[in-house]
Amino acid sequence: MFNAETLCLRMNIDIDLVPKDERKEKPTDVLQVAFGTVFSDHMFSMRHTDGDWKDVRIHPYGPLLLSPAAQILHYAQGIFEGMKAYRRGDRVLLFRPEMNFKRLKASAERMVMPTIEIDFALHSLMELLKIDSEWVPEVLGSSLYIRPTMIATEPKLGVRPSKEYLYYVILSPVGPYFKEGFAPVKIYVSDKYVRAVKGGTGAAKASGNYAASLLAGTDAARVGYSQVLWLDAHERKWIEEVGTMNLFVRFDDEVVTPPLGGSILPGVTRDSVLTLVKDYGLTPTERMISIDEIIEGISSGKVKEIFGCGTAAIIAPVGSLWYKDTPHEVSDGQTGELTQRLFDDLIGIQSGELEDPHDWVVPVE
Numbered sequence: 001m002f003n004a005e006t007l008c009l010r011m012n013i014d015i016d017l018v019p020k021d022e023r024k025e026k027p028t029d030v031l032q033v034a035f036g037t038v039f040s041d042h043m044f045s046m047r048h049t050d051g052d053w054k055d056v057r058i059h060p061y062g063p064l065l066l067s068p069a070a071q072i073l074h075y076a077q078g079i080f081e082g083m084k085a086y087r088r089g090d091r092v093l094l095f096r097p098e099m100n101f102k103r104l105k106a107s108a109e110r111m112v113m114p115t116i117e118i119d120f121a122l123h124s125l126m127e128l129l130k131i132d133s134e135w136v137p138e139v140l141g142s143s144l145y146i147r148p149t150m151i152a153t154e155p156k157l158g159v160r161p162s163k164e165y166l167y168y169v170i171l172s173p174v175g176p177y178f179k180e181g182f183a184p185v186k187i188y189v190s191d192k193y194v195r196a197v198k199g200g201t202g203a204a205k206a207s208g209n210y211a212a213s214l215l216a217g218t219d220a221a222r223v224g225y226s227q228v229l230w231l232d233a234h235e236r237k238w239i240e241e242v243g244t245m246n247l248f249v250r251f252d253d254e255v256v257t258p259p260l261g262g263s264i265l266p267g268v269t270r271d272s273v274l275t276l277v278k279d280y281g282l283t284p285t286e287r288m289i290s291i292d293e294i295i296e297g298i299s300s301g302k303v304k305e306i307f308g309c310g311t312a313a314i315i316a317p318v319g320s321l322w323y324k325d326t327p328h329e330v331s332d333g334q335t336g337e338l339t340q341r342l343f344d345d346l347i348g349i350q351s352g353e354l355e356d357p358h359d360w361v362v363p364v365e
């Protein structure tokens with residue numbers, strides 16, 4: 001898939017390891033750890049200045065030294081990715097990592113940031129994972145969450161692209177993303193705030209998108225809901241995606257998700273679900289779905305199941321939608337059949353327990 005030798009010759013990774021007896025304790029029960037709160041012993045980093053990546057290192061995990069004038073802190077020129085490594089005995093497996101690095105590249109281009117060769121991004125991640133492989137947990141439902149991040153570090157006030165960047169990768173052992181686990185989640189439809197517009201940055205994994213989403217999240221929390229479903233910015237009529245997931249609706253036997261129109265994130269899990277649904281002999285459709293069609297379909301019984309999908313949660317059944325001050329129960333608040341099947345198959349393929357007919361799994365070696 002990539003020629004590591006050539007790349008290593010061009011970009012040597014300096015390695016500074018934490019002495020074995022100073023390494024951190026690993027969580028005894030990773031399923032109980034709050035998502036994204038524990039980090040492994042090492043991280044990867046490199047800096048971009050004068051048109052080149054340099055100081056390519058794997059080193060102890062620790063705080064960054066940043067100027068208070070660093071551009072990321074003022075103008076949010078920052079992007080990131082989210083992916084997972086799974087353990088199968090002695091083997092560590094990645095799930096479609098090249099898609100994440102392609103998306104990182106697309107996000108960098110959108111945010112006028114330097115790009116990283118996909119081969120090198122993958123190679124450097126693999127080197128880091130080899131060093132911290134003991135941090136990849138074994139228990140089903142757990143994984144090592146991987147967070148590649150790029151930020152603008154030039155100490156300069158004034159809105160223009162930074163001339164200096166830091167790229168780094170940190171690793172965090174995780175269990176389920178939602179405190180509900182795989183139980184149905186409650187989703188709040190925001191018709192007051194919007195996340196993205198076509199032509200904006202919604203299709204990029206840009207840090208600012210998430211800051212902009214927080215206020216709607218507080219509205220959701222006020223009525224006891226955990227996630228926000230966004231509607232389109234022009235008409236507040238068409239569903240877009242959830243905070244950290246793409247959304248699918250099963251109307252009778254039609255499995256539908258909104259098309260990638262430039263305002264939603266092209267999810268790796270979304271793409272995988274579209275493929276699996278075809279494998280099941282169903283026809284997935286990418287088309288616009290109005291919130292009214294969903295609410296009417298819930299009343300008439302046409303909506304059989306709704307689920308979100310994303311790297312962090314994998315597949316999350318939706319048990320209830322809150323829209324215009326009214327809760328609407330979906331699938332009697334239970335997990336639907338298709339939702340369950342997709343969850344089982346994805347988690348099985350990702351963790352190497354099930355056959356991988358599409359060659360999605362990449363071993364770390």
Ligand SMILES: Cc1ncc(COP(=O)(O)O)c(C=O)c1O
Pocket residue numbers: 082241242243244245246265266267268269270309310311312
């Ligand atoms: C806004 C948003 N939509 C969708 C997704 C799902 O994407 P993926 O399946 O690549 O994790 C994510 C998570 O990365 C996200 O942050």
